[in-house]
Amino acid sequence: xxxxxxxxxxxxxxxxxxxxxxxxxxxxxxxxxxxxxxxxxxxxxxxxxxxxxxxxxxxxxxxxxxxxxxxxxxxxxxxxxxxxxxxxxxxxxxxxxxxxxxxxxxxxxxxxxxxxxxxxxxxxxxxxxxxxxxxxxxxxxxxxxxxxxxxxxxx
Amino acid sequence: xxxxxxxxxxxxxxxxxxxxxxxxxxxxxxxxxxxxxxxxxxxxxxxxxxxxxxxxxxxxxxxxxxxxxxxxxxxxxxxxxxxxxxxxxxxxxxxxxxxxxxxxxxxxxxxxxxxxxxxxxxxxxxxxxxxxxxxxxxxxxxxxxxxxxxxxxxxxxxxxxxxxxxxxxxxxxxxxxxxxxxxxxxxxxxxxxxxxxxxxxxxxxxxxxxxxxxxxxxxxxxxxxxxxxxxxxxxxxxxxxxxxxxxxxxxxxxxxxxxxxxxxxxxxxxxxxxxxxxxxxxxxxxxxxxxxxxxxxxxxxxxxxxxxxxxxxxxxxxxxxxxxxxxxxxxxxxxxxxxxxxxxxxxxxxxxxxxxxxxxxxxxxxxxxxxxxxxxxxxxxxxxxxxxxxxxxxxxxxxxxxxxxxxxxxxxxxxxxxxxxxxxxxxxxxxxxxxxxxxxxxxxxxxxxxxxxxxxxxxxxxxxxxxxxxxxxxxxxxxxxxxxxxxxxxxxxxxxxxxxxxxxxxxxxxxxxxxxxxxxxxxxxxxxxxxxxxx
Numbered sequence: 001x002x003x004x005x006x007x008x009x010x011x012x013x014x015x016x017x018x019x020x021x022x023x024x025x026x027x028x029x030x031x032x033x034x035x036x037x038x039x040x041x042x043x044x045x046x047x048x049x050x051x052x053x054x055x056x057x058x059x060x061x062x063x064x065x066x067x068x069x070x071x072x073x074x075x076x077x078x079x080x081x082x083x084x085x086x087x088x089x090x091x092x093x094x095x096x097x098x099x100x101x102x103x104x105x106x107x108x109x110x111x112x113x114x115x116x117x118x119x120x121x122x123x124x125x126x127x128x129x130x131x132x133x134x135x136x137x138x139x140x141x142x143x144x145x146x147x148x149x150x151x152x153x154x155x
Numbered sequence: 156x157x158x159x160x161x162x163x164x165x166x167x168x169x170x171x172x173x174x175x176x177x178x179x180x181x182x183x184x185x186x187x188x189x190x191x192x193x194x195x196x197x198x199x200x201x202x203x204x205x206x207x208x209x210x211x212x213x214x215x216x217x218x219x220x221x222x223x224x225x226x227x228x229x230x231x232x233x234x235x236x237x238x239x240x241x242x243x244x245x246x247x248x249x250x251x252x253x254x255x256x257x258x259x260x261x262x263x264x265x266x267x268x269x270x271x272x273x274x275x276x277x278x279x280x281x282x283x284x285x286x287x288x289x290x291x292x293x294x295x296x297x298x299x300x301x302x303x304x305x306x307x308x309x310x311x312x313x314x315x316x317x318x319x320x321x322x323x324x325x326x327x328x329x330x331x332x333x334x335x336x337x338x339x340x341x342x343x344x345x346x347x348x349x350x351x352x353x354x355x356x357x358x359x360x361x362x363x364x365x366x367x368x369x370x371x372x373x374x375x376x377x378x379x380x381x382x383x384x385x386x387x388x389x390x391x392x393x394x395x396x397x398x399x400x401x402x403x404x405x406x407x408x409x410x411x412x413x414x415x416x417x418x419x420x421x422x423x424x425x426x427x428x429x430x431x432x433x434x435x436x437x438x439x440x441x442x443x444x445x446x447x448x449x450x451x452x453x454x455x456x457x458x459x460x461x462x463x464x465x466x467x468x469x470x471x472x473x474x475x476x477x478x479x480x481x482x483x484x485x486x487x488x489x490x491x492x493x494x495x496x497x498x499x500x501x502x503x504x505x506x507x508x509x510x511x512x513x514x515x516x517x518x519x520x521x522x523x524x525x526x527x528x529x530x531x532x533x534x535x536x537x538x539x540x541x542x543x544x545x546x547x548x549x550x551x552x553x554x555x556x557x558x559x560x561x562x563x564x565x566x567x568x569x570x571x572x573x574x575x576x577x578x579x580x581x582x583x584x585x586x587x588x589x590x591x592x593x594x595x596x597x598x599x600x601x602x603x604x605x606x607x608x609x610x611x612x613x614x615x616x617x618x619x620x621x622x623x624x625x626x627x628x629x630x631x632x633x634x635x636x637x638x639x640x641x642x643x644x645x646x647x648x649x650x651x652x653x654x655x656x657x658x659x660x661x662x663x664x665x666x667x668x669x670x671x672x673x674x675x676x677x678x679x680x681x682x683x684x685x686x687x688x689x690x
Contacts, residue, residue: 041654042654043399043652043654043655043657043658044395044399045652046297046650046651046652046654046655047381047398047399047402047655048381048385048650049381049402049406049647049650049651049652049655050380050381050382050405050406050409050440050441050442050443050647050650050651051314051381051382051385052313052314052317052318052382052441052442052643052647053318053379053382053441053470053473053505053507054382054385054386054503054505055502055503055504055505055506057502058385058386058502058503059385061389061502062385062386062388062389065388065389066388066395066398069394069395069398070395073395128396128660128661129396130396130399130658131657131658131660132654
């Protein structure tokens, strides 16, 4: 199989996503660009849903705190990715968006250029992590490019 | 930043409201109003009711703002922000109108119609009233259709609606009520709040969850749900996933409890004080406490009054708990930043509670209702108040003691041992009504002693209620408060997303479920055993 020129990798630093990263690297060859999509799930919008008692200052403090936490997580993720990318000399672009993970991926894939999409598997039952997934029927119906799903690293 | 969204929807909602108000006023909707049995909301030509006033007032505001949005280019500033909320406010209100004047009475009609088939009134047993359906409508709106961008600022304003409702509620308490409830609530909240916080921390340590997770979960499970977690998260350096787990768990519990509590309370035959005390202690989320109290007693506000005192007591514990967790966290985590005790207490103190106290003090001066027997009600045992007559002089409705009820009380009179109570009952049987305020207090004491049967107590309760006449200003306050809560709760429903609830899981869900159940069942037992008073 010819090496794809534009690979879209959606990962957010979970075990499954890290397996997808490794798989994406293996598809990369000279002239390939790895487009990395990081989605901050929209579930955070509802996280203050039932807070009506606090003063505005407490809500603002919480909002800023959550933002800084999410930023820190993304920064750590990117730092690790960038060091690997540098080592492998891969052409790399990243993009961070907020919204529903599936919809964000569909939108990004439609915007192109994308030859291949690499995704991680959902974590097995009992593993901790947020319940915000990209893999659903809507995704597969909407995408117009091949999708590769990395198996979950069971070791 | 410009907040105003140029949308035609504010204008459309305004036109719909005004058109509805006009149709009600013109009598076009009379057949439907009679079918739904909601003519009390229509009022009379000389004093129109809420079904005419609210649509006209809100509709005109929406039309003016809707037109302004097209005619004027918004400028950055406070005015832009406030006007940008109007669309969302009208969006919530129109849902509240449909639910309160449409779905709630419709469920009432269906409940009665289905009673012979089902054997119970589904409207009453399942509490399918405007409060529950309003919150559900909000939850459905956000999760199925999502909230349009132009309505988002208005939806956020629902927090203010709930706070305003609590502040205004201050008017309805008497010194005696507040003194009775405050003592009880401080004891119960201290036991159950501190107990649940301690239990989460203890279980967390045994199940090896991180301190940050234990800290944020204990605040939410112990004090007042999401609000406490929001206040505690930065103090205990909670990770984003820990926050998501905690809030998911609390929202899931809050929504479930809001439906389960009123059903259990009704099945157990709780009085407003018992249910208010139980909901105010056992339900995690403060909004769900208000929702459950209004669901338990949609036509009145007594349960809400009791529940809110418990809730306010709990809120007052919030800064203390956050401070406790901050100190606890610093002791356990090397590198954790120390916080200033004073600034935690000051910044977490809920300012709107001061508003509640101010309104209570103003109400106590007699500004809104002279007379102090019951807040906002006068003792009135005149025939004019108790017996309503038709124009031809025949009795239309009487609140005097009926013969069959008198027979029931006579048959049970022997159970009484207290001479004063015996005298009060004899006087009631002779005069067919409470003859004085003191006499009425004796009847209330018979009820509270639970010596007579449930049926006889119901008769006494109706005799007690019959001799009180609501003060007009206080009645208006009650209506306004109910609307603030309805607005707030529908809007709050719109902020409860399934994606947040779906995050519930793992150890936090296990610990949260155990502690939540212990708290709900424990407070139920305490209330059932020790709280008998009807305040």
